[in-house]
Amino acid sequence: MLKRIHHAAIICSDYHRSKSFYTEILGLTIIAENYRVERQSYKLDLALPDGGQIELFSFPAPPSRPSHPEARGLxxxxxxxxxxxxxxxxxxxxxxxxxxxxxxxxxxxxxxxxxxxxxxxxxxxxx
Structure with missing residues (x-):
């Protein structure tokens, strides 16, 4: 059935700051970068060395995380x-x-x- 995690999706508040963090500081490689005009949203696909990926999204005015780190969900x-x-x-x-x-x-x-x-x-x- 399930084999491994393919990707984790992250919504950020400042796309360029987060892109820099994940690529320049953490060293992840860019697979693809797209700007979706209709959603005013970036989608950045980042590769992990094991084949897993992180999808980094930006949206206008996303809500804050409810609490740190014990919010329901991830x-x-x-x-x-x-x-x-x-x-x-x-x-x-x-x-x-x-x-x-x-x-x-x-x-x-x-x-x-x-x-x-x-x-x-x-x-x-x-x-």
């Missing part, structure tokens, strides 16, 4: 990395606030959280 988006400590340092060197590294009590793996420009919680999880 809680956070997690990315597997080789070294949580190394990626944390890289993000911090670029001015991104990253929480302290924690250890998952069930798997023993390191993880931490940071936020995108709209406050969407993102997680780094040790490979």
């Amino acid at each position: 809680r956070h988006l997690a990315f597997v990395v080789e070294s949580v400590a190394q990626v944390k340092q890289t993000l911090e060197e670029q001015g991104i606030a990253v929480e302290a590294i924690r250890i998952d009590e069930y798997t023993g793996k390191a993880f931490t959280f940071f936020s995108d420009p709209d406050g969407l919680p993102l997680e780094l999880y040790q490979a």
